[in-house]
Structures are given as C-alpha cells and as structure tokens.
Amino acid sequence: QESVPEKTELLKDKKVLIVYLSRTKNTKALAELIHQKVAGDLVSLELVTPYPEHYQTTVDQVANENATGILPPLKTKIDSIEKYDVVFLGFPTWGMQLPPPMKSFLNQYDLGGKTVIPFNTNAGYGIGSSFETVKQLCPNSKILEGFSTKGGKERDGILFVMEGNKEKQVQAELQSWLKKIGLDQLKK
Numbered sequence: 001q002e003s004v005p006e007k008t009e010l011l012k013d014k015k016v017l018i019v020y021l022s023r024t025k026n027t028k029a030l031a032e033l034i035h036q037k038v039a040g041d042l043v044s045l046e047l048v049t050p051y052p053e054h055y056q057t058t059v060d061q062v063a064n065e066n067a068t069g070i071l072p073p074l075k076t077k078i079d080s081i082e083k084y085d086v087v088f089l090g091f092p093t094w095g096m097q098l099p100p101p102m103k104s105f106l107n108q109y110d111l112g113g114k115t116v117i118p119f120n121t122n123a124g125y126g127i128g129s130s131f132e133t134v135k136q137l138c139p140n141s142k143i144l145e146g147f148s149t150k151g152g153k154e155r156d157g158i159l160f161v162m163e164g165n166k167e168k169q170v171q172a173e174l175q176s177w178l179k180k181i182g183l184d185q186l187k188k
C-alpha cells in the first residue's frame, strides 16, 4: 500500500521568498508579520535611484513611469531565484496600479513554475489593477488569492498605521488568510 504524504510534510520542503516594496513602512510591517508566520527569506526592494522624499513629486514620477512603461532599475539583487518554490510579493497601491519597481522586479526575474502570492496596503481605495498586473506578468506561475489591508494615507499626512489594535487585527486576518490558501503550515 502506498503512503500518501501529509500535506504539512509537502509544505515543509518549500523554499519561501518574501519580497516587498515599502515607502512608509506599512507594507514592510505586513511583510514582517507574514515572515513571522511562514519564515523564508525576507527582501526589501530598493532602487538604484530612490524616489524623492516629496510625496507629490513621487506621485508625478510614478504617473510618468506608468504612462511611458519606464521600469526603474533595481539595486536589490536576488541570489538564485530558481531555488524558491513560493514567492510572496508585497507592495502598496500606487496610482491604482502595481508600483513600477515591482513591475521591474517581475520583468527581471522569472517566477514561472512557482507559487506567487500578492499582498498589499493602500490608502483605502483598494488594490486597483495591481493583482491583475501580477497575474499578467507571471503567466506561468500559480497565483494564489492575495491579501490586502488599509495602510497609510501619505497625501493626508498619515504615514505608519500598522501598530496597536490595527496590527493585532491584521495578524488575525493574516492567520485566517494563510489557512484559507493552505500556507499556514509553511514554517518548519
């Protein structure tokens, strides 16, 4: 009689990468909470030329990049992307789209054959087209249901919100989301 491996046994062998973009640290905090639950390698996406401090200048630059298809060069290098089975992609909503640096990342690294899971923070207007763009840019990946929560609203001077009750609430939501997508047993 053949023995069927336990689901948790299968998940245990997976190599996880969590890569995120964050300006005011909300998505970073979310990435760290996910990392606490699933472990793996946690990587912040940095640009060769960082965006300006000034909010509106950044909004305008992003709008121009989105309109022209400019992919800002990444300073961050991933050491042998092939070794990962599961890749979490974290980003804020920018101009109701996937931020250009994440487009750069998906253009540069082939995630084909891997399981890809998006997560997001935004000012309350939602994910826009960002998750859809992840799907388009990862045509040969298995994309699982993403996670999104309200973060800051830099336009109104609200920067970091992922603390206190908000953090506790997000932790609970993350737990049930990971369970729902079957990844709550990743951590060894």
Ligand SMILES: Cc1cc2nc3c(=O)[nH]c(=O)nc-3n(C[C@H](O)[C@H](O)[C@H](O)COP(=O)(O)O)c2cc1C
Pocket: 021, 022, 023, 024, 025, 026, 027, 028, 058, 059, 062, 091, 092, 093, 094, 095, 096, 097, 121, 122, 123, 124, 125, 126, 150, 151, 152, 153, 154, 159
């Ligand atoms: C350039 C820029 C554009 C943004 N555009 C949107 C948007 O279109 N919709 C939205 O809900 N929030 C928007 N935001 C707000 C961020 O998504 C929100 O503050 C998020 O939590 C920031 O994540 P972070 O702290 O990891 O940088 C924008 C922020 C920036 C800096």
